[in-house]
Amino acid sequence: MMREEFSAADMPSGVIRCSEAQGALHAYVDGEFGLLANVTATQLSVHVLACSPCAAFLGQLKALQQRLACSCGCEAPAELRTRVITRITQMHVNGDMFAYLDEVRVEDF
Amino acid sequence: MLCIPDNSPVIDTQLSWPALGLGPMIGTDDAESLKDGVALPAVIDQPSPHNLTGTGPTVDLDTETPAERLARFEREAVPLMSGLLAHARKRANGDEYLAFDLVQMTYEKAYRHFAQYRPGTNLRAWLHRILDNTHNNIYRSQRRQPAAISVDGLMADQESDAALALLGDFPSAEQMALESLPDDDIQTALAALSEDFRKVVELADGQGYAYKEIAEMLDIPLGTVMSRLSRARNKLRESLRDAAFERGYLDAASAQVSQP
Numbered sequence A: 001m002m003r004e005e006f007s008a009a010d011m012p013s014g015v016i017r018c019s020e021a022q023g024a025l026h027a028y029v030d031g032e033f034g035l036l037a038n039v040t041a042t043q044l045s046v047h048v049l050a051c052s053p054c055a056a057f058l059g060q061l062k063a064l065q066q067r068l069a070c071s072c073g074c075e076a077p078a079e080l081r082t083r084v085i086t087r088i089t090q091m092h093v094n095g096d097m098f099a100y101l102d103e104v105r106v107e108d109f
Numbered sequence B: 001m002l003c004i005p006d007n008s009p010v011i012d013t014q015l016s017w018p019a020l021g022l023g024p025m026i027g028t029d030d031a032e033s034l035k036d037g038v039a040l041p042a043v044i045d046q047p048s049p050h051n052l053t054g055t056g057p058t059v060d061l062d063t064e065t066p067a068e069r070l071a072r073f074e075r076e077a078v079p080l081m082s083g084l085l086a087h088a089r090k091r092a093n094g095d096e097y098l099a100f101d102l103v104q105m106t107y108e109k110a111y112r113h114f115a116q117y118r119p120g121t122n123l124r125a126w127l128h129r130i131l132d133n134t135h136n137n138i139y140r141s142q143r144r145q146p147a148a149i150s151v152d153g154l155m156a157d158q159e160s161d162a163a164l165a166l167l168g169d170f171p172s173a174e175q176m177a178l179e180s181l182p183d184d185d186i187q188t189a190l191a192a193l194s195e196d197f198r199k200v201v202e203l204a205d206g207q208g209y210a211y212k213e214i215a216e217m218l219d220i221p222l223g224t225v226m227s228r229l230s231r232a233r234n235k236l237r238e239s240l241r242d243a244a245f246e247r248g249y250l251d252a253a254s255a256q257v258s259q260p
């Protein structure tokens, strides 16, 4: 795969480097972006949307996280499991498979 | 402990990231569907080379009865709950009630839209995506309340978030390999980490604890949590890339992508 990184030479102010973007992406996938003082959300998204290695990096981080989320012995509590299954079964019985489409219109007003 | 049995798919490395091909994705159906909290990954329109969790028999969506759909949902989507909860905890910043609600709302939306999920594609990624969008919607509705503070910052965050959430629709070969490797390979890669690194990864990625909580649990500075976590993930990517190459999921060119 070709590297298409932004080098420091052609960077206007406010534009961040790949190393900064990728550091920030770790925090982003953790929902901890607010901890970072040196990179703004706009700077990050502008960079990542235009930089294919960083976009690929983000996809890999998400994928890695999804795999690890299920591999370290965490188990959803039975209480939650029961709650979810009960609710879904209820939806099935009520036949409200498409009710959500109506909710959206109200919400999006 | 493993939750999901994976089969051993073969990755089509042709399906790689189209360079800079991001523009048209924004403002298309994807951006629209983000609004109702259910974004269907564009990748589902492509033939999927990996059957991640849809291990059941072939489904005929046209003739499937509601009862069969419920059964398929319980068989395939419900077992992914532990991973979703870890993800929800991250989004909920340690608010366990909110994390539970996020998981429940995700399953409700996923069930309502389950007919749109194409069997055999990445169900785990689809669910995680719905969870992110659900969380974004909650954020957005909070923004409308008069008491919201720092509205501009939040708006910028949310727009950036929506843009970043769209990425991953055209997964790189390495991403697809990560999604498809057997759980054994993930375990082996974890086991190869040093104790310090593994602990941080298990708490952050495995269980979804916030950086601050991990820092307190392990009695280390926040900055150390962050640096250990990013170094540990880079090591994991490195060993999983090797594993993917050995299994023939990645060709030599894709396996040599350099580290950041």
Ligand SMILES: [Zn+2]
Pocket: A005, A006, A017, A018, A019, A021, A047, A051, A052, A053, A054
């Ligand atoms: Zn970059």
